[in-house]
Amino acid sequence: MNYINLLFIFLFVSKTAFAQESNTIGMKLVSIPTGRYYMGSEGEGENADEAPVHRVAISKPFRMAVTEVTNAQYEAFDPDHKKLRGKAGFSKDDDEAVVFVSYPEAVAFCDWLSKKEGKPYRLPTEAEWEYACHAGTVTDFSTGRFLPKSYQKSQKTDRDPVVVSLKVGQTPANQWGIQDLHGNVEEWCSDWYGPYEAADQRDPVGRASGWFRVTRGGSHGTPMTYLRATNRLGMIPEDKHWLVGFRVVQAEQPASQPLPAIPAKANAQNVSQKPFSWKTVSSSQPVFREPIRYANKPDCDAGVPYYSHNHQPAISWCSNGDLLAIWFSTEKESGREMTVVASRLRAGQSRWDAPSEFFKVPDRNMTGSSLFHDGKGTLFHMNGVEASGDWQNLAMVLRTSRDNGATWSAPQLVAPEHERRHQVIAGLFQTKEGWLVQACDADASSSGGTAVHVSKDGGKTWVAPYTDPQKPDFKTGASGGLIAGIHAGVTQLKDGSLMAFGRNDNVSGADGIPKMPISLSKDMGKTWTYSPSEFPPIGGGQRLILRRLNEGPLLLVAFTHHPEETDETRKGMLFTDASGKPYKGYGMYAALSFDEGKTWPVKKLLTDGKYRYLNGGAWTGAFEMDATNAEPRGYLALTQTPDNLIHLISSSIHYRFNLAWLQEKMVRETAKP
Known part of the structure; x- marks a missing residue:
């Protein structure tokens, strides 16, 4: 059967009536027929994960909810969720899409609904979702090449979220009777995120394992390109915020076998596990070696997501004698394409490896990374993860490695709220008490100070010691809850207090000339006092x-x-x-x-x-x-x-x-x- 015939069948089926039925919690569902379609796009750059286009067969019909799950429907399962209505200003009413729901919570809702209805409910697979969204079309949107204004809700990157109604069912249904597939809120799918394969597939269910679950459909507060039918997004399963909800399907889980787990990237391949014998550099003989480049552009055919702007590095030594450097690569600092790449200077080598991808939550801004070796064989990696683009509303995630970065633990949300004061700065360190201290920019602007986050149990739990939510007046020298200046460097003094130097929020010296500010804290970051240093201030592009x-x-x-x-x-x-x-x-x-x-x-x-x-x-x-x-x-x-x-x-x-x-x-x- 050729492609034209398939398209004709799709268009013929789309003109038939798709009868809706409702379940006991008022959820309307519509039948989705079997068929074949071409999944993905010929995407490049940040959309390279949509390629290759491959033919997918959906071999069994299923029923899909016409709209996303609403507050009223979800709270029939979890009444406590009502406390989250209106968080960040969103989703206050019964008939608005439920948000602030993690992947495990969405799965638990499906399990509850299955028992209640006596029918199998689950999240859609990524292939089922895209199939239903296309509804027989091959264009970017089920409406054609463009999305009408009636579907759009602040379709741009909003540093400060613009509150819009998330009421479901307010846009026209697609050809198969489904609404809200382009925007409103993103929707969890059941698949682990991973690259496509080119071969024809039957009822695909994604990868066997991974770090991120797929989300689809885009949302409010998002540029329109992320609302396309083929666009792929993803999230840490435990993450939740105002952009993401879910819808359900009624069907048994496909019996298909998943694709293999994603293989390790180049920076994690062939990593020696032999302990390195460090020979102390002479304390009396001066050493200055020729500067070398560590951020080397990969070959064009290497398949590495590498963009024009490479910046904001972190570096650590490894127990095997390697050096590991990471940094973000992006087209624009407020872009969702931003990824974190890594390179190794392997022990005994004189040239850094070509970079490869290190950490990327799909279609999320990844501003701010740090690396630290605790001297006992554990590498710590801390990173910011945005809800969308920009770099203001970041959560903080932590991973650890005990094998020199060959493998890493699953990302742990150590500061799960997407908000200010979470922009990670390179410089994670350990105090004499054994506590970990991570500095983070407190504001997305060029000033506004730096906050610290502290873990007293090896990174398992973290607290933000600052108590004053108001921006302090750094120039008065009075006590405040933040370090003066962004991108601050922080260390511990021998008396146990913390000292920090920062960029901007400068303090004038006795001569009236602005100086780089010094911040001191005697209570492990709860409060700080400020004074001018003897050093000149620094500015943009400097850390x-x-x-x-x-x-x-x-x-x-x-x-x-x-x-x-x-x-x-x-x-x-x-x-x-x-x-x-x-x-x-x-x-x-x-x-x-x-x-x-x-x-x-x-x-x-x-x-x-x-x-x-x-x-x-x-x-x-x-x-x-x-x-x-x-x-x-x-x-x-x-x-x-x-x-x-x-x-x-x-x-x-x-x-x-x-x-x-x-x-x-x-x-x-x-x-x-």
């Missing part, structure tokens, strides 16, 4: 580092000024060369404190004086390094391996040096050729 070195001193890595600074007197900083002469240097520098941040006697421009042409990627781009110029901006991340070598990465470049080199005065001999 600092503050951490304690293995040898004991505190290390700050920041920038002398922002490249867009127009006041010449505020450009650069004074440094001292090997002959004792002061000179003005520009760009990335390091400062050391041996008295818990009271003074910073060592300040060094992060260059060995050799001329180089480099490209820092992201917001940095090309720059020249020489005796007086270092990288002008970049998002910094740092790890220090057990051999005491310091590994600093910017948005693209990997620097390697030791404490002895930082303390050595630079010989300024090399000039630009």
